Amino acid sequence: MKSDDVEQGQLNKKVFISSSILIAALMAFAASGPEFAGQMFQSAQDTIVTNGSWFYVATVAIILILVVYLGMSRFGEIRLGPDHAKPEFSMPTWISMLFAAGMGIGLMFFGVAEPIMHFQAPPTAEPGTIEAVQEAMKTTFFHWGLHAWAIYAVVALILGYFAFRHNLPLTMRSALYPLIGDRIYGWTGHIVDIFAVTSTIFGVSTSLGLGAAQINAGLSYVFDLPNSNSVQIAIMAFVVLLAIVSVATGLEKGIRRLSETNMVLAILLLLFIFIVGPTVFILQAYVQNTGAYLSDIVRNTLNLFAYDKTDWIGGWTIFYWGWWLAWAPFVGLFIARVSYGRTIREFIFGVLLIPTAFTLLWMTVFGNTAIDLVFSKGVTQLASMVENDSSVALFVFLENFPFSNVLTLLAVVMVMIFFVTSCDSGAMVVDMLCSHGSNNTPLWQRIYWAIAVGVVASILLYAGGLSALQTMTIVSALPFAIILLVSMYGLLKALRVDGSKRESLNLTAMQPQSGETDKNWRGRLENIISFPNEQTVHRFMEKTAEPALREVADEFKGQGFNVEIEHQPESLRLTIGLDKEMNFVYAVYVTKEEQPVFVPNDDGTATASSEQTYCRAEVHLSEGGQNYDIVGWSKLAIINDVIDHYHKHQHFLHLMK
Numbered sequence: 250m251k252s253d254d255v256e257q258g259q260l261n262k263k264v265f266i267s268s269s270i271l272i273a274a275l276m277a278f279a280a281s282g283p284e285f286a287g288q289m290f291q292s293a294q295d296t297i298v299t300n301g302s303w304f305y306v307a308t309v310a311i312i313l314i315l316v317v318y319l320g321m322s323r324f325g326e327i328r329l330g331p332d333h334a335k336p337e338f339s340m341p342t343w344i345s346m347l348f349a350a351g352m353g354i355g356l357m358f359f360g361v362a363e364p365i366m367h368f369q370a371p372p373t374a375e376p377g378t379i380e381a382v383q384e385a386m387k388t389t390f391f392h393w394g395l396h397a398w399a400i401y402a403v404v405a406l407i408l409g410y411f412a413f414r415h416n417l418p419l420t421m422r423s424a425l426y427p428l429i430g431d432r433i434y435g436w437t438g439h440i441v442d443i444f445a446v447t448s449t450i451f452g453v454s455t456s457l458g459l460g461a462a463q464i465n466a467g468l469s470y471v472f473d474l475p476n477s478n479s480v481q482i483a484i485m486a487f488v489v490l491l492a493i494v495s496v497a498t499g500l501e502k503g504i505r506r507l508s509e510t511n512m513v514l515a516i517l518l519l520l521f522i523f524i525v526g527p528t529v530f531i532l533q534a535y536v537q538n539t540g541a542y543l544s545d546i547v548r549n550t551l552n553l554f555a556y557d558k559t560d561w562i563g564g565w566t567i568f569y570w571g572w573w574l575a576w577a578p579f580v581g582l583f584i585a586r587v588s589y590g591r592t593i594r595e596f597i598f599g600v601l602l603i604p605t606a607f608t609l610l611w612m613t614v615f616g617n618t619a620i621d622l623v624f625s626k627g628v629t630q631l632a633s634m635v636e637n638d639s640s641v642a643l644f645v646f647l648e649n650f651p652f653s654n655v656l657t658l659l660a661v662v663m664v665m666i667f668f669v670t671s672c673d674s675g676a677m678v679v680d681m682l683c684s685h686g687s688n689n690t691p692l693w694q695r696i697y698w699a700i701a702v703g704v705v706a707s708i709l710l711y712a713g714g715l716s717a718l719q720t721m722t723i724v725s726a727l728p729f730a731i732i733l734l735v736s737m738y739g740l741l742k743a744l745r746v747d748g749s750k751r752e753s754l755n756l757t758a759m760q761p762q763s764g765e766t767d768k769n770w771r772g773r774l775e776n777i778i779s780f781p782n783e784q785t786v787h788r789f790m791e792k793t794a795e796p797a798l799r800e801v802a803d804e805f806k807g808q809g810f811n812v813e814i815e816h817q818p819e820s821l822r823l824t825i826g827l828d829k830e831m832n833f834v835y836a837v838y839v840t841k842e843e844q845p846v847f848v849p850n851d852d853g854t855a856t857a858s859s860e861q862t863y864c865r866a867e868v869h870l871s872e873g874g875q876n877y878d879i880v881g882w883s884k885l886a887i888i889n890d891v892i893d894h895y896h897k898h899q900h901f902l903h904l905m906k
Contacts, residue, residue: 325594331873364616404581419686
């Protein structure tokens with residue numbers, strides 16, 4: 250059962266201390282013997298690629314199918330939260346945060362480099378040919394398209410659904426609740442969260458180190474700044490300092506504003522390359538690349554090169570699938586945190602389609618333009634530089650455009666901001682994992698994890714152990730993939746229950762007593778068109794709603810049921826215990842709403858309202874608010890409404906048999 254600190258959102262010392270010790274031990278191991286660690290992790294990765302690549306491919310295919318199905322199914326109307334929940338962030342802000350946390354830095358690093366690398370060494374085509382160009386873009390689309398975002402989406406959906414819909418902690422352990430129940434609050438759940446903390450810290454630290462290398466390469470290429478470990482560690486220290494400032498300002502200000510800023514900068518850079526570059530060719534290529542990607546998506550999704558053996562799939566596709574899976578606990582939990590109140594259909598549309606469309610546009614604008622420079626305009630230096638050091642690819646590419654120094658500085662700033670958002674959102678996620686999913690924690694905890702990311706990255710970079718940790722992150726995706734498949738099964742079970750409950754609520758209500766429907770219709774109309782204040786609604790709750798619920802409660806008690814009535818200042822709650830079945834809940838909440846622009850006057854005219862709000866008495870069931878007001882109802886009408894909903898609840902329990 251839940252402990253007190255779960256309820257209060259206090260620090261989970263078992264997860265916090267265990268994770269800190271494990272991270273320190275792994276860091277010491279990788280730093281003390283980077284060559285041995287690299288060999289050991291590389292050997293594990295080679296074994297997985299040789300014997301388990303089919304499992305990675307099948308898992309990602311199942312994830313994509315499930316996400317598309319949920320978005321199109323009857324479950325799409327279910328909200329990540331109670332039925333009355335509203336999104337916390339606007340659509341543009343939400344998309345910006347998804348993009349910044351999920352893939353923004355990868356696009357900066359690989360937007361030019363990967364298409365060029367595939368062009369020079371495609372999986373099946375002849376290098377340097379038109380077929381190689383087409384295959385390079387199709388392969389890049391495949392690695393950065395729907396599959397990657399589907400992995401993020403399913404993890405975020407599982408976490409957001411159980412946390413916001415069922416009031417479970419917003420941590421990885423909650424995904425196992427349908428299968429192990431309250432044992433998620435014991436060591437089984439602790440181990441899952443420790444695994445998520447460790448993988449997040451090393452994933453973000455590894456990327457921070459690689460990002461520092463890219464920033465250093467850009468500054469060195471343009472300004473002849475020394476390209477060394479000490480400079481990169483200084484860059485990481487600066488990034489962590491900015492991340493601490495962002496963490497201290499919170500999600501609403503820090504991460505949100507940085508994400509929005511970087512989204513604007515990314516769009517401006519994209520538009521500049523699009524306008525100055527081969528505009529018509531880019532438009533043609535985007536349409537054709539998308540068509541080729543979608544037409545071959547089934548074959549490529551399940552292609553393991555079983556008949557034409559190659560090491561290419563292990564170095565690219567399996568590596569990417571493992572990397573996305575390894576990052577999924579971090580990115581998924583962050584996406585879940587910012588997605589409260591959205592329906593499953595809206596969530597999947599936002600997480601799967603919009604970022605994918607923008608990602609593929611980015612890859613076309615930068616990737617196709619880069620290949621065109623090499624293939625059509627003979628800029629062979631770009632290809633050779635990418636082959637020697639992929640971290641400078643973007644800066645060598647920008648050198649071929651007007652205002653190249655300004656563009657390079659802009660790119661460096663964007664990379665910096667992307668890493669700040671990755672660092673501070675990573676610190677926020679890890680802090681939540683160590684605090685039972687609570688985001689209302691002491692500032693020192695978030696600063697602790699932000700500094701931890703920088704320290705881990707710096708020590709490993711200095712010791713040369715980043716490549717070993719990168720490989721270890723990929724290897725860790727295997728156990729997580731197994732956990733994820735089990736969690737997906739649990740999600741489907743829970744959604745089936747939720748769907749049956751929604752179906753039961755659509756059951757035609759029992760007719761009210763005939764005398765009630767014909768009596769005092771003018772009074773009912775007056776109640777509908779009036780806008781009562783808070784005092785009026787509280788008086789209604791006291792004089793009518795509470796006596797009605799108590800009368801129903803007494804009747805159920807007389808029939809042998811376990812009944813509770815909870816009276817809070819702003820709500821009344823009737824709970825009927827049903828032993829092993831789901832309890833029946835009928836509650837009435839006092840809510841404040843904005844008034845319409847025009848309201849009726851006593852003289853029969855309508856004028857603009859001077860009041861800003863009015864109050865309602867809204868009915869809430871266990872699923873959340875039902876969005877209707879009962880102010881002015883008679884006691885008998887309220888009793889009949891309770892009985893109607895109880896009848897629907899019985900029908901729901903029947904559907905679940």
